[in-house]
Amino acid sequence: MRTALPSTPLQRLRRELFSSPLDGLISIGLIGFLLAVVIALVKWALFQAQWAVLQANSTLFAVGRYPLEQQWRLWLLTTLLVAATGLSWGLLRGLPRLDRVHPLWPRNDRIAVAVVLALALLAPLFLKLSWAIQLRWWLEAALLVATRWAAGRWASLVPPPARRLAPLIWPLLYFAGMVLISGGLGLIQVSPSEWGGLLLTLVESSFAILLCFPLGILLALGRRSELPLLRWSSVVYIEFIRGAPLITLLFLGQNILGFLLPGGLAPDRVWRAAWVLTFFAAAYVAEAVRAGLASLPKGQLEAARSLGLPLPQALIHVVLPQALRVALPATVGQFISLLQDTTLLSLIGLLDLLGTARTVMANPAFLGRNAEVYLVLALLFWCCCAALGLGSRALETRLNPTANSAL
Template sequence: MTNKQLTWLHKNLFSTWYNSLLTVVCLVFLFWIVRGVITWATTQAQWAVIQVNLPLFLVGRFPQTLYWRAWIVLAIAAILSAITAGVFFSKQQLTRRVIIFFTFIVGVLLVILPLDFISRIQLLLIAVLIFAGFGVGRNFSEVLAPWLSLLWVLSFPIILWLIGGGFGLQSVPTNLWNGLLLTLLMAAISIVLSFPIGVLLALGRTSDLPVVRWFSILYIEIVRGVPLIGILFLAQVMLPLFLPADVRLDRVLRGIAGLILFSAAYMAENVRGGLQSIPQGQIEAAKALGLNTALVVLLIVLPQALRAVIPALVGQFISLFKDTSLLSLLGLVELTGIARSILAQPEFLGRYAEVYLFIGLIYWVFCYSMSLASRRLEKQLNQ
């Protein structure tokens, strides 16, 4: 241990007698907690519930003969994510850390996941493609950066086609879209669609047109005053009443509609906070240069407003991703719903800790990834 490290320890942990006592007590308590968790995880926990039901957690009742489509979807999403990460993670030191962390994760997955030989080869191939995509994104970041949004938009209908079928592929009904697959799909669609609606509502609330402004205010305040579970029940029960008798919306679409309607109201308030942070002088200067209202909003106001509220927007995205778990109360078997189904199996009754720790880890990985990406995006835009 170097002198610098010893100085830091003395200054921050052992500066006085009561700080030293508090440090020792915290270390003992932390050791006691960690030892208990490790003992339970290695001697008492029955992780067979995860190994046996891993396909159910990931894709639910998706037909096993069509798993190759799920692998292609995973490959498309992984490659695009790697290219996006390569564009934003351009520093050499940070790149090295990302590669080391990713290599460790892939190695752990290959060891602990109960996959057959073919599946392990497929996972390893996807890992190689991710490395390649990361390198491409990092080396051609200036060329690819303007096209990233378009690539994601174009990939989305391809992913939906692979999952749902049609146009030459065997159709898979939505009641077989379960587990993590349904959670990610509903969260992605809800985030993508609620964001522009929230921006429009925020602009409408600050509009000079009374009808537009009061409609936006009324919608935002009513939705924010109702709990999400109420919105979801209304979307499942009330929405079909406003449609023609021969039109039946799928339950998944109704669930997505409820999430969008709820999230858009909170998104609008976050964006409105960013709009209010823009100095009025910039708007007046833009109009003095001859720009009309639409160009002022698109070129001057919105870019700065959205950059100012990136943490709040990503916080809303993370909240929306976790709120998909409420759909299990409406009969949709997403990640939390499939966990409840697995716990109903006679051989795994009472295995609540193992199952909910596993799905909690999945939620944490995706939420932390969004948080990390937002911090990197915020730093990139501030430069």
């Protein structure tokens, strides 16, 4: 890695762990500690833990009280999402940037496929889902791999105009998804109070992430504007939001929003929380974008302006693409904390993943099964956040104008 010292595994082990007596002592202590923790955890998971609490409530954790006869809509949405993911993934790999050499199946992709297949095979078994549902998950996994393979294989056959339109499937899919979830256009309405679990967490976080990004960019531009009124209103807004804990703002949204709008106009509790999350995250995204803007030399804007570009065009074509690339890691960091912040909805009585967990725990049949539920939720959140972080790093490499690395 970083050293050119001779390294058979044994020598490397010796150098890293036992280079001095003190190091040796520390290593032995840590190895003992780690072994004890791992053994205790495995013992607990295999013999003491009672996983029935998850097996009996898997639907509740997945979609809340979403009506059973309407759940086909969520399956359809999942299938569409899986297909779109496989398609985008394959196109991304099949059409590398012109200045890069890129294998069609890099190592990371093979690992990802293996992980997805293992998950689709094992998770339903672990949750003791019924055979019909288990089969559906296998088909979804197979669909993902198949679309990934097909899109990667025949990517170069896609005509260029279609390539440019391909990203558009995502906003279309988002609107289709919202219709499928909430109803309308001939589908029966499902009230947001019946959404719950993972479904609610994903709806709230995706809504807030999508909307807070443009809002944050506008706020950041406002804060760096030369017009005092624009600058000061942005500063006041950003600092007000950043000075308050999210829970007090959610509290404000639930209790005061009804007073702020004319009677009947105030949205449903679920959407109130979604809007509060959006406005909250926008202030933090604005700060991330502002740092990106500040990293650009002033000459970029001046040069664009002196070429005759009007200000909006100079911002869109010259300043923002560069600034957003710099701001990408911090912005994704904010998205990750937004995803984590959705757990706060459980404190204002909404049934997101954590809220569902708390209601399940209140059921006497599952009393004292806290460890099982919370550990699994922690694992789920950890995987989602870590995946977002990995995705952000991959995107950084792809957008980086100079680095010539195959991911």
